[in-house]
Amino acid sequence: MINGLIGALQIFTQIYIMTGTAAQAMGGPNNASMMIVPYLFNNGFRFYKMGYASAIAWILFVLVMILTLLVFRSSSAWVYYESEVRKS
Secondary structure, eight states: OHHHHHHHHTOOHHHHHHHOOSSSOTTSGGGTTOOHHHHHHIIIIISOOHHHHHHHHHHHHHHHHHHHHHHHHHHHHHOOOTTSOOOO
16 A cells, blocks of 8 residues: 555656656646656656755655654554454
């Protein structure tokens, strides 16, 4: 679940292939397909705002850590190990 969550937050290739070229701004019409990683890429490597892109990367890291901790904390409610005995 955590790998799927991180993979969903790191979507870049599909958006870049469908909407981004060197001459166009990535994100499609009216930035309809813009996600956090392509936004980070645009700010860092197209607009040369490396400090802003670094701040976005840190925010993405904190977001992933919070979601990972939530999954770990809530796993006892939805993960069942055969060796454990549940009390009814």
